[in-house]
Amino acid sequence: MTTTDLIGNAVLALLQHPGELSKLLANPSLVRSAVEEVLRYDAPVVQGTRIATEAMQIDGCPVAAGQTINAVLYAANHDSEAHPDPKRFDIERPDKRHISFGGGAHFCLGAPLARAEAQIALSVLFERFPKLRLSAEHPLERRTMLNFNGLEALWVRAD
């Protein structure tokens, strides 16, 4: 589901930002940075959970041993202190950092596979259908699921 959501969110972001799509069509090697920007801009996994093994303070906030902490990855990726103009979708953003695959010891094991699949899927899709566009007849449907951010369906026209 996560990689499917990455590909769906990527196609949506590119079709909603024709200027960025034009850059990708003109320079297919931008697909790597386009995928990283989609991971930051519209992350497939919204949050990660940890349980504190000991009492601690996080940025002045007390956390008791055994307490559950929800780290909202999506919000961190849109923190303007870390990412200037975070609501702008920019496939040439110089700073490619994001935490959409988590971090530390439990960093996503599948990250290289997910990245490769998304890069290949986008390259092949837009090479085959460079005129792809959103279908005006179907409203956009986002999936309503707590932690997985993706589309129920993405209707497009290729003609």
Ligand code: HEM
């Ligand atoms: C775009 C696609 C994907 C996203 C956004 C994603 C995201 C994440 C996140 C946020 C975590 C939690 C990391 C943490 O708790 O710090 C995670 C863990 C994990 N992911 Fe992914 N994932 C993706 C695809 C995949 C794929 C394709 C696989 C396997 C083929 C995979 C396997 C795993 C495993 C095994 C863990 C647990 C690692 C551990 O606890 O040590 N993921 N992933």
